Structures are given as C-alpha cells and as structure tokens.
Amino acid sequence: MTAIWSIATPVGDKPATVPSAAPTKRRAGLPLLLLVAWLVVPLVPVVLWSVARGWFFPALLPAEISLAAWARAFANGSDVWRALGTSVGVSAAAAALGMLIGVPAGRALGMHAFPGKRWVEMLVLAPILVPGLGVAMGLHAVMIRLGLTGTAGGVVLVFLVPVLPYVVLISASVFATHDRAFEAQARGLGASSWQTLRHVTLPMVAPGLSVAAAFAFLVAWSQYGLTLLVGGGRVITMPLLLGQSIAAGRNDLAGVAAVLTILPGLAVLVLTSTLLGRGGRR
Amino acid sequence: MSTVAIRSLTKRYGPGGAPAVDGFSLDLAPGSLTALVGPSGCGKSTVLKCLAGLVDADGGDVLIDGSSVLGLQPERRGVVLMGQDHLLFPHLDVAGNVGFGLRMRGEPAGNIARRVEEMLALVRLEGFGPRRPHALSGGQAQRVALARALIVKPRVLLLDEPLTSLDPELREEMRGLIRTVQRATATTTLFVTHDREEAVSVADGVALMLGGRLVQHGAPDAVFERPATRAAAAFFGASNILEGRFEGDRFVTAAGTLRLAAIGEGSATAVAARPEALILGARPGAENGLDGLVRSVGYRGTHTLVEVEIGGGVMLTVAAPAASHRSVAVGDRVRIALPAEALWPLSG
Amino acid sequence: MPVRAASVRRMVAPTVAVLGLLFGGGLLLAVLQTIGVSPFVGRFDVSLAAYRQVAGLPGLWASIVLTVWVATASTVLSLGIGVSAAVALRRLAADTVLGRATLFLFQANLTVPHVVAAVGAVWLLSQSGLLARAAFGLGLISGPQDFPALVYDRAAIGTILAYVWKEVPFVGVVTLSLLASVGDRPGQTARSLGATRWQAFRHVTLPQIRPGLIACGTIIFAFALGTYEVPALTGASQPKLLPVLAYEMFTSHTLADRPAAVALSLTTAAAGLGMILAWRSLLTGARR
Numbered sequence: 001m002t003a004i005w006s007i008a009t010p011v012g013d014k015p016a017t018v019p020s021a022a023p024t025k026r027r028a029g030l031p032l033l034l035l036v037a038w039l040v041v042p043l044v045p046v047v048l049w050s051v052a053r054g055w056f057f058p059a060l061l062p063a064e065i066s067l068a069a070w071a072r073a074f075a076n077g078s079d080v081w082r083a084l085g086t087s088v089g090v091s092a093a094a095a096a097l098g099m100l101i102g103v104p105a106g107r108a109l110g111m112h113a114f115p116g117k118r119w120v121e122m123l124v125l126a127p128i129l130v131p132g133l134g135v136a137m138g139l140h141a142v143m144i145r146l147g148l149t150g151t152a153g154g155v156v157l158v159f160l161v162p163v164l165p166y167v168v169l170i171s172a173s174v175f176a177t178h179d180r181a182f183e184a185q186a187r188g189l190g191a192s193s194w195q196t197l198r199h200v201t202l203p204m205v206a207p208g209l210s211v212a213a214a215f216a217f218l219v220a221w222s223q224y225g226l227t228l229l230v231g232g233g234r235v236i237t238m239p240l241l242l243g244q245s246i247a248a249g250r251n252d253l254a255g256v257a258a259v260l261t262i263l264p265g266l267a268v269l270v271l272t273s274t275l276l277g278r279g280g281r282r
Numbered sequence: 283m284s285t286v287a288i289r290s291l292t293k294r295y296g297p298g299g300a301p302a303v304d305g306f307s308l309d310l311a312p313g314s315l316t317a318l319v320g321p322s323g324c325g326k327s328t329v330l331k332c333l334a335g336l337v338d339a340d341g342g343d344v345l346i347d348g349s350s351v352l353g354l355q356p357e358r359r360g361v362v363l364m365g366q367d368h369l370l371f372p373h374l375d376v377a378g379n380v381g382f383g384l385r386m387r388g389e390p391a392g393n394i395a396r397r398v399e400e401m402l403a404l405v406r407l408e409g410f411g412p413r414r415p416h417a418l419s420g421g422q423a424q425r426v427a428l429a430r431a432l433i434v435k436p437r438v439l440l441l442d443e444p445l446t447s448l449d450p451e452l453r454e455e456m457r458g459l460i461r462t463v464q465r466a467t468a469t470t471t472l473f474v475t476h477d478r479e480e481a482v483s484v485a486d487g488v489a490l491m492l493g494g495r496l497v498q499h500g501a502p503d504a505v506f507e508r509p510a511t512r513a514a515a516a517f518f519g520a521s522n523i524l525e526g527r528f529e530g531d532r533f534v535t536a537a538g539t540l541r542l543a544a545i546g547e548g549s550a551t552a553v554a555a556r557p558e559a560l561i562l563g564a565r566p567g568a569e570n571g572l573d574g575l576v577r578s579v580g581y582r583g584t585h586t587l588v589e590v591e592i593g594g595g596v597m598l599t600v601a602a603p604a605a606s607h608r609s610v611a612v613g614d615r616v617r618i619a620l621p622a623e624a625l626w627p628l629s630g
Numbered sequence: 631m632p633v634r635a636a637s638v639r640r641m642v643a644p645t646v647a648v649l650g651l652l653f654g655g656g657l658l659l660a661v662l663q664t665i666g667v668s669p670f671v672g673r674f675d676v677s678l679a680a681y682r683q684v685a686g687l688p689g690l691w692a693s694i695v696l697t698v699w700v701a702t703a704s705t706v707l708s709l710g711i712g713v714s715a716a717v718a719l720r721r722l723a724a725d726t727v728l729g730r731a732t733l734f735l736f737q738a739n740l741t742v743p744h745v746v747a748a749v750g751a752v753w754l755l756s757q758s759g760l761l762a763r764a765a766f767g768l769g770l771i772s773g774p775q776d777f778p779a780l781v782y783d784r785a786a787i788g789t790i791l792a793y794v795w796k797e798v799p800f801v802g803v804v805t806l807s808l809l810a811s812v813g814d815r816p817g818q819t820a821r822s823l824g825a826t827r828w829q830a831f832r833h834v835t836l837p838q839i840r841p842g843l844i845a846c847g848t849i850i851f852a853f854a855l856g857t858y859e860v861p862a863l864t865g866a867s868q869p870k871l872l873p874v875l876a877y878e879m880f881t882s883h884t885l886a887d888r889p890a891a892v893a894l895s896l897t898t899a900a901a902g903l904g905m906i907l908a909w910r911s912l913l914t915g916a917r918r
Binding site: 029031032033035036038039040041042043044045046049057058059060100101102104105107108109112114115120123124126127128129130131132133134135136137138139141142144145157158160161164165168218221222224225228229239242243246251254258261262264265266268269273 | 635638639640641642644645646648649650652653654655656657658659660661662663668670671711714715718719728729731732735736737738739740741742743744745746747749750751752753754758759760762763764766767774795798799848849852853855856857858859862863873876877880881888891892895896898899
C-alpha cells in the first residue's frame with residue numbers, strides 16, 4: 001500500500017494518514033476488553049467457591065480444589081435434586097400456561113387494531129413496571145383461603161403475573177412482523193383456516209414463539225421474592241436454595257447452587273440462538 | 283467550484299476479496315456535472331463512499347482542489363452524499379433538516395433561517411419549513427434532501443441514484459431541477475446512475491465504469507455514439523457488433539465490405555452500430571448495403587425492432603419506424619444500409 | 631380476511647382475565663388491606679392506621695432516600711455504560727472476536743438470575759472478597775478492614791453494582807437493536823453534512839433511539855425500586871431498602887404489621903405507576 005501511496009500522492013502533499021479500520025478498532029479495544037472483564041469477573045468467585053475447600057483471606061485461589069460440594073449436592077435425596085426438580089417444574093408449568101394464555105393475546109395486539117387496545121397494552125405493561133411484592137401481599141390472604149400458599153400450584157399461579165407480560169409482548173412483536181398476505185395467499189390457494197394456521201402461520205412464527213417460551217421459562221426460573229412470599233418456605237427453588245446456603249454460611253454449597261442456577265439460562269440461550277439462526281437462514 | 287482528481291482508487295471488501303473498485307481514476311472539472319454510469323455492482327457506489335469517507339480506500343488517492351482528502355474525517359471533506367432514499371431526519375421538520383449542516387457548524391439561528399428560506403425557494407418549496415418529513419411526497423422529500431445538501435456549499439456533491447425511487451414523470455422533472463440548481467450553485471457534482479438515458483441527458487460528461495474500472499469518459503454524445511470497447515458498446519445499446527479486419531478505410535466482414543467514416547486503429551477487429559442508425563429497406567446500390575433475412579419483428583410503440591440475419595450467420599438489430607411491423611414479416615428478404623457515419627471501430 | 635371483533639376479544643380475554651384477577655385483584659385487595667378491609671378474614675374496620683404506622687417507622691426516610699438513590703444510580707449508570715458499549719460495539723468491533731465475545735456475554739448475562747448477580751457481587755466486593763484479596767496480594771492493603779466497604783455499606787454501592795452488572799447487558803442488547811433499526815445511514819448523512827461523530831450521534835441517532843431508551847430506563851428504575859433479593863443479599867442492615875423493609879415486616883411474627891407492610895409496598899408501587907403515566911405522557915409528547 002505504501003508503494004501505491006507514493007505514486008498516487010503528489011509531491012509536497014502529506015502522505016495522508018489513511019483512517020483505516022485498524023487504529024479505530026484498537027481505540028475501542030481497551031474499553032471493550034474492560035467491559036468483557038467486568039461481565040465475567042463476578043462469575044469467577046461463583047465457580048471457584050463451588051470447588052473450593054478452605055478458601056480463606058488472603059488466598060487468591062482456593063488452597064485445595066475439591067468436588068465434595070458437588071458430590072454432596074448430587075447425593076440421593078439431596079436438597080439440590082429437590083430444588084432443581086421444583087424449579088424446573090414450576091418454571092416449565094408457568095411458561096406453558098403463560099404461552100397458552102398469552103400467545104393469542106400477542107397475536108391480537110400484534111396484528112389487529114381493536115377498541116380498548118390501549119387498555120390491554122397498559123394492563124400487560126403494568127406488571128413489568130409495578131413491583132410485584134405488593135400485589136403478591138394482596139393476594140396472600142386469598143391464597144391462604146384457597147389453600148394455595150406453600151404449594152407449587154400457588155407459586156405457578158403468581159408467576160403468571162411476571163411471565164405473561166413477556167409472553168404477550170414478545171409474541172406481539174413476532175406477529176407484528178408477520179405478513180398476513182401469506183395467510184391470504186394460502187386461503188386463496190384453498191387452505192382452510194386450520195390448515196393455514198398449521199402449515200403457514202405456525203412454521204413462520206415458530207422461531208419467534210420459541211424465544212417467547214424460553215424467555216417465559218427464564219423469567220419464572222429467576223423469581224425470588226414471589227416464591228419466598230407465596231411458597232412460604234415450603235416451595236424451595238434453586239434461587240431460594242442459593243439464598244439459604246448463603247445465609248447458612250455454606251459458600252461451597254452456595255457456589256454449586258449458583259452454578260446450577262445459571263446453567264439452564266445458558267442452555268436456553270444456545271438453544272434459541274440455534275433456533276433463530278435456523279429461522280433466519282430459511 | 284472545486285476540482286476533483288481520483289487517482290488509482292482501489293477498494294476491496296474483506297481480505298482477499300475481489301476489488302470492488304480497481305485502480306479507478308477520474309477527473310471532474312470545476313462546476314461540472316459528471317454522470318458515473320455502469321451496471322449495478324460495477325463499483326460506482328463504492329467510489330462515492332470512498333469520496334464521502336464512509337468507507338476507507340485500500341489504495342490510491344482522492345484530491346479535491348489539489349489536496350488529498352482520504353485522511354480527513356467525513357465532516358471535514360466538504361463532500362455531501364445524497365442517496366436514493368432521501369434520509370430526511372424524521373425527528374426534525376423540513377427547516378430543521380435543511381438547516382442541519384449550518385446548525386452543526388454553530389451558525390447563528392437568524393442566518394440559518396434566512397439561508398433555509400433561500401434554499402427552499404431554490405428547490406421551489408417556499409413555505410414548507412414547518413412540515414414534517416413524513417407529510418411530504420417522494421419528490422418533495424428529495425428536493426428537501428437536495429436543499430439540505432447544498433446549503434452547506436459543499437465542494438463536491440455526490441448523488442447516488444437520486445431519482446431511482448421516483449415515478450417516471452417526476453423523475454424527468456427532478457432531473458431538470460437538479461440540473462438547474464447545480465448550474466445555479468456551480469457545484470462540482472458526481473451523479474451515479476445505472477440508467478444510460480438519464481446519464482446522457484443530465485450530465486456535461488459521462489464516465490462509464492465496468493468491473494471496478496473506468497472504461498470511457500467523455501461528452502454524452504461521444505460515449506453514446508462512439509463506444510470505446512465491446513463492453514461499452516453493449517452497455518450503451520450499440521448492440522450491433524460486426525467482427526472483421528481493416529483494410530485502409532474499408533472494413534472487411536464475412537457479410538461484405540463496409541466503408542467507415544472513422545479510421546480504426548490497426549488493432550481494431552470490430553465495429554459497432556446503434557440499431558436506430560441502420561436503415562431498413564435500402565435502395566439497391568446504396569452504400570454499405572447488406573442483404574438479409576428477417577428473423578423477428580417486435581413492435582415497441584415508438585419504433586419496431588427488426589432482427590435481420592445477414593451473411594455469415596451474423597444477426598443485426600434495426601430500430602425501424604413503428605409502422606414497419608405492418609410491412610415487414612418474418613422470413614422476408616430485406617436489404618439494410620449501414621451508413622458510414624454510424625459505424626464506429628472498437629479498440630477492445 | 632376481515633377479523634371479527636368477537637374473535638379478537640376471544641384472543642385477548644384469557645390474558646385480560648388472568649392479569650385482571652391476579653394483578654388487578656391483588657392490587658385491589660392490597661389497597662383494601664391497608665385501609666383495614668380484609669374481606670377474606672371478615673375485617674371491615676376502615677382506618678388509615680397502616681399508613682400512620684408506616685409514617686412512624688424509625689429510619690423510614692433514610693430507607694426512602696437510599697431506595698431512590700439505588701434505583702436512580704443503577705438506571706443512570708446502566709444506561710450510560712450500556713449505550714456507550716452498544717455504540718462502540720456496533721461502530722468499531724462488530725466483526726471482531728472481542729465484539730462477538732461481548733455480544734455473547736451480553737446475551738448470557740441476560741439469562742443470569744439476579745440472585746446470582748447479588749451473590750457474585752458479595753464474593754467479589756466484600757472485605758474478604760476476591761478484589762480485597764487481590765489488593766492484599768498487591769500490597770495495597772494490609773488486612774480486610776482496610777478494603778473499602780463496597781457491600782453491606784450505607785451507600786449501597788454493592789447493591790448498585792449488582793444491578794448495573796445485570797442491566798448493562800439489557801441496555802446494550804436493547805440499544806443494539808434500536809441502532810440496527812435506525813441504521814448507519816442517518817448518521818452518515820449527518821457526517822457528510824458536516825456534523826462531527828459526536829454531533830451526528832447527539833442530534834440524529836440519539837433522538838431516534840430516545841423513546842426506546844426511555845422505556846428501557848423505566849423498566850430498570852421500576853425493577854430496582856421493587857426487587858427484594860438483591861438488596862437483601864448485598865445491603866446493609868441499616869438503613870434497609872424499601873422492598874426488604876416491607877418483606878421483613880410482612881413475614882414478621884407480628885401479624886398486625888402486615889397491613890403496614892402492604893402499605894409500604896403499595897407506596898413504592900404507586901411511585902412506579904406514577905412513573906408509567908409520567909413516562910407515557912413524555913413519550914407521546916416527544917413523538918408529537
């Protein structure tokens with residue numbers, strides 16, 4: 001490139017510094033590197049504690065690596081097994097119920113104008129913007145009456161409050177970008193409304209809706225305050241088990257619980273990104 | 283009025299990729315309007331982006347008024363790019379859009395308002411200042427974009443297919459407006475288009491770009507009627523190409539010997555002729571007459587395209603008067619004349 | 631294919647019913663409870679005693695100030711860092727390994743529950759945490775007590791950092807999609823009209839992504855205002871953040887405290903609701 005420059009640049013002209021991509025990227029490199037570090041660093045002690053035995057100040061790394069906490073976590077009938085089961089169960093149930101209830105509403109909001117739409121939107125947005133603790137406290141007395149406090153069913157029910165808005169909003173955005181001309185085309189080609197749904201609409205919106213389902217699962221999986229309040233200490237999910245281990249000063253068990261609390265999210269991320277990738281290629 | 287000199291400009295996207303722009307050189311005279319024409323993908327938009335500073339060139343140089351601009355940030359080049367989409371800022375009204383460049387320079391509000399009025403008058407949109415971009419028609423939006431570009435008195439105005447998204451009638455009108463405004467402001471302008479008629483009708487000079495390189499640069503009638511190469515002839519619609527060899531001012535082809543008004547260089551092995559320059563049904567004994575067989579007749583409204591097979595299996599296309607489709611039929615034997623002035627030797 | 635109003639109603643009815651009953655009903659019962667009405671317990675002695683009890687809580691003002699401080703600081707920092715990161719990522723490093731790594735971490739981070747963020751913050755920032763150990767190793771401090779109190783502290787630095795750690799990726803991902811929908815060309819047009827890089831962002835790109843960022847900030851603010859587990863794990867025992875205070879009052883053995891706890895939660899929720907309306911009018915005002 002230097003050679004071309006010396007030919008192309010008239011004598012006396014400064015050999016213009018080409019704003020090539022390299023220096024600009026280097027300038028952004030350091031802040032981004034710091035950002036990456038900042039995103040990773042808090043997870044380092046989480047992983048280390050899960051395999052540490054005797055890790056006291058000022059040791060930077062555990063003196064001894066041990067899988068004892070993991071072995072204990074996965075022993076038969078351990079708290080961890082039970083909490084994992086509870087977490088998977090209530091999160092999946094809340095996500096499934098949420099999809100069943102919320103996807104039709106998402107379709108209506110995304111594709112149709114109808115009287116009162118603004119109010120439905122407000123109602124859907126409200127749980128995202130209004131802290132749920134007060135609402136759950138209000139429901140508490142009714143749920144005691146119905147015998148739902150301290151049960152997984154009761155927890156699933158209140159999880160719908162934070163889960164539904166995400167399902168409705170995500171599926172609304174999926175349906176908003178869905179072109180109804182495809183459905184009209186299918187009907188014109190002789191498909192019934194059910195066939196159109198089955199063979200045209202669903203395949204087209206499936207990747208987007210699976211993201212909604214994944215999000216719903218994760219929102220339920222991450223709940224803490226609502227579980228504590230409605231579960232009344234009898235429904236122990238992974239986040240709650242983590243809190244209990246911290247309170248008990250068992251950092252090693254807490255480390256294991258923390259790692260196990262993160263993993264489903266990562267799995268879901270990998271799953272949805274491959275799903276979306278496949279959807280995008282189509 | 284600024285001069286622009288593009289010198290051996292090269293740009294490739296991605297390491298190891300084929301160059302989009304490959305040693306491209308072009309000079310623009312001060313105050314001129316040059317059309318840069320070529321098929322899509324020939325690299326013409328990349329040239330504009332290099333000039334505007336939106337992509338970094340890999341090699342070569344761009345000199346404006348004698349000094350290189352490649353090292354300058356986009357806003358310091360005095361080069362304004364206006365594209366196919368008007369790209370009016372949706373959050374600003376028309377006056378805010380037109381005055382944008384002056385506001386960025388920190389000019390006093392009174393000055394900006396006065397200059398905005400002047401520019402809106404120039405593009406014949408007096409009183410449109412308070413309108414919102416979404417309330418404008420396509421043609422109006424494009425005129426606002428033109429006013430916004432010219433208010434900063436750019437050294438060079440780059441227009442990237444500015445009329446492509448407009449209706450045909452509107453396109454004609456905008457073409458005239460661009461020409462008028464460009465003359466009034468004497469702004470050195472490079473106008474990219476893939477439409478050869480648009481290129482020759484709007485510009486002082488036409489530059490043809492093919493495969494990342496400059497193929498020909500000259501006056502509109504020159505590039506239209508005297509293409510330099512087979513590819514240039516094909517692009518400008520000089521679709522009749524006869525292969526052969528020169529003997530003095532005679533050109534010998536398989537179908538017969540032709541006299542040319544222009545003398546080809548020794549290396550020329552082909553001549554080109556535009557379909558509308560050929561004459562269908564020439565009298566016997568007319569100069570450069572060739573006999574042939576009509577292979578197809580296609581009515582085009584303003585003219586009729588007749589394909590004639592002459593000796594040696596060569597096919598010639600003649601743009602005959604529209605009424606010809608009633609007098610000529612497939613299978614007819616006809617005689618066509620190739621006037622000496624209509625034949626142009628190709629060098630490559 | 632015209633869609634009949636009835637079929638649209640059928641589509642939204644389940645969601646409206648469930649949210650109306652659980653959210654709306656819960657809210658209504660909560661309000662009733664604070665004014666002494668508990669239909670399911672059969673109590674109907676209307677009074678504002680619960681609110682008086684809340685107003686008389688020792689250290690209430692310190693808790694309010696701290697809660698608003700945490701929510702504001704978390705929102706401002708998350709927006710600032712998240713937007714800058716997204717802009718840098720999009721402009722300079724979209725195709726680099728570093729850029730892809732950041733994007734992956736953004737997405738991965740979104741899936742991490744807040745409770746893990748809080749635990750991570752404690753183990754990293756406490757006086758015997760990883761940073762303190764590193765500082766000791768470098769000879770910067772001579773013992774845990776020399777390390778600044780970043781968790782369990784009165785300024786709630788650890789709580790804020792835990793929120794910011796969680797919300798920066800949220801802001802980043804949202805901003806990236808906002809930037810993608812605006813595209814590069816408005817900014818480039820501004821540059822070619824003579825705007826500097828900063829001016830192009832400030833006057834052209836930012837106004838176009840502002841509504842999305844305001845919505846994003848609202849969500850973060852509301853979340854930081856009402857979440858229990860993060861301050862519960864990272865906060866000081868005095869003053870407590872409002873959600874912690876409310877939860878502890880609700881679950882204390884004194885059942886008489888419950889209406890006051892609900893009143894406290896509702897006051898926080900009311901602040902959130904007030905914000906939705908304020909933001910909405912701001913948003914529609916800006917759109918005109």
